[in-house]
Amino acid sequence: MRPLYLILKIVLNFSLRIYYKRHARVRAPKNFVNRTIYASNHPSSFMDPLIIAVRQNPIVHFMTRGDIYKGVMKQVFWSAHMLPIYRNHDGEDAVRKNQEVFDTAAKELRRGRGIIMFAEGFTDDKFIRRLKPVKKGSVRLGFEALEKCNWKKEISMQAVGLNYTNPKKFRSEILVAYGPKICLNDFKEVYLENSGKTISEITKRIEKDMRDQITHVDKKEWCSLHEGIMSLTRKGMNNENKDESIPLKKRWEYSRNLALWMNEHEEDKEEELDQLKEEVTGYFSLLKKSRLEERFIYEYATKGKISLWKNYLLLFLGFPFALLGLIHGAPSYFIIKPLIEKAFRRDVFWSSVKMVAGLAVAGIYNILFIFLVYYLIYPNWWVAIGYYFVVPGVTFVIFHLWWNNFRELKIRKILQGKDLGKFVSRRTVLLEKIKSRIPVA
Known part of the structure; x- marks a missing residue:
């Protein structure tokens, strides 16, 4: 090579x-x-x-x-x-x-x-x-x-x-x-x-x-139904709504099997699935209109409340690591990210270009920390180089989690004072319909 x-x-x-x-x-x-x-x-x-x-x-x-x-x-x-x-x-x-x-x-x-x-x-x-x-x-x-x-x-x-x-x-x-x-x-x-x-x-x-x-859904109009079912059951490949205790391979199989069932019943179940699609779309449209997300409704349905303690725990315990991650990743996050989003009109290019460009900029920028660690923290070049390869990447991930957690905490505070019961009821009825009509769900 x-x-x-x-x-x-x-x-x-x-x-x-x-x-x-x-x-x-x-x-x-x-x-x-x-x-x-x-x-x-x-x-x-x-x-x-x-x-x-x-x-x-x-x-x-x-x-x-x-x-x-x-x-x-x-x-x-x-x-x-x-x-x-x-x-x-x-x-x-x-x-x-x-x-x-x-x-x-x-x-x-x-x-x-x-x-x-x-x-x-x-x-x-x-x-x-x-x-x-x-x-x-x-x-x-x-x-x-x-x-x-x-x-x-x-x-x-x-x-x-x-x-x-x-x-x-x-x-x-x-x-x-x-x-x-x-x-x-x-x-x-x-x-x-x-x-x-x-x-x-x-x-x-x-x-x-x-x-x-x-996952291949033959009928393009049913792709949103497929995604909605995965979100509600939390078993599939939806990124925001999933049960993380289920291995990724099992969730992939679920996603494929659900699509295969829909494809096989495209004709004999068309009217029934079109009606179900309208109901699923209506539910998620209502959430969007109400500025809510499915994961919050699921939490309210299973726990009876919106919890804050995990968010506060991450906010306080993760702060020093998040701050370190921000320092290491500042050029990539505040310079490279907006530049790429401005340069590329189609957002399908953003993830790959951000990753490669961010890696290049962060790789050069963080060389400075090899010398800072050696001269200010511990005079060993192997320790300094090990720090360079491990700490910036890990702490940047923590910063990303911390920052998302900070923004989510504000949303959760607002939701704590709301009664989400009507959304839970609608979600429960919808899940029952999905499970009764689609065996693989």
């Missing part, structure tokens, strides 16, 4: 562990050398390739937007194993350039490297749990690579499903699931007989495998 790729793999692994509260992988590949094309969904723009490349063993190259692959950054992207893909509006020679990139990718496959391709092609502005139509490019690349090596190397394809609780939220969760491997060499005879048909059939198979690795 190229030096920059190795450095980024190590550094970003640490950064991703800070950014995401929980990680999980299902059927992840273990070999470092793997002639495999990974066909993935694309829910979170720049964050998606980082998750796959950093959190798995195989050495990979991945495709990126051609319009950013130029100038000084071209060499940087090349060193990071990034290959450009050009679209029609990138210029008249986009087709020729893409063929050159495909030739490079095919060469890397023959050398034992993996290729990540985001088969959907683009990211939605609003995150929804469903798969968009899959393009044929990844399958075509695999067969082109086999032709160039006269079918002497074994090249495979594997579906990848990226499952975020919320791709735009710091300290959310991520589960990456891998489908079964498909060895393209097994299709040599049918490919040579009819290449177009074979590519189409394998693309359909890959698309099915990709749907199996994620």
Whole structure:
């Protein structure tokens, strides 16, 4: 692997562990050398390739937007194993350039490297749990690579499903699931007989495998119903409303099974589910209008009150650590964050760019603390360097929790004086309807 790729793999692994509260992988590949094309969904723009490349063993190259692959950054992207893909509006020679990139990718496959391709092609502005139509490019690349090596190397394809609780939220969760491997060499005879048909059939198979690795709601209009049910039952992949005692993998399975049940009953339960959707939407609209959140109604329903003691405890005990985290993360939080939000109109880019840019700025800024620790606290370079790698990241997470807790405390104080009984009653009736009509819920 190229030096920059190795450095980024190590550094970003640490950064991703800070950014995401929980990680999980299902059927992840273990070999470092793997002639495999990974066909993935694309829910979170720049964050998606980082998750796959950093959190798995195989050495990979991945495709990126051609319009950013130029100038000084071209060499940087090349060193990071990034290959450009050009679209029609990138210029008249986009087709020729893409063929050159495909030739490079095919060469890397023959050398034992993996290729990540985001088969959907683009990211939605609003995150929804469903798969968009899959393009044929990844399958075509695999067969082109086999032709160039006269079918002497074994090249495979594997579906990848990226499952975020919320791709735009710091300290959310991520589960990456891998489908079964498909060895393209097994299709040599049918490919040579009819290449177009074979590519189409394998693309359909890959698309099915990709749907199996994620939560896919066939009917787009029911995505909000699916999310609402997960929030109310607290068993699924909703980021704000979940039972954290349930393992992430179990919540992923619940989310998938709920979507599968809805898909299977799309026709015979359509009227019933449309009515349920109206009721669920009405409940959450009422909460929004009343400036309430489901988690507060759940707490009131289970405990009979809105508690404050945990918030006060974190407020006082966490203050010194939060202050330290603020000191270490001030440039990233107060400078990088607003700059990126201003520079990028689409918020789907924010999480990944903030993470990488914040890591770079914080990494440089916090070098100062190596010398401060050595000269002012304890004269040992190993202790000072250990402080640099551990304390800024951990205390910044505490600062983030502390600050959110501070803002939430004000809301809880207001809610303590309110009777939330009517919301609890409506929620109880709604939950009973969900459980009686949807067996998997």
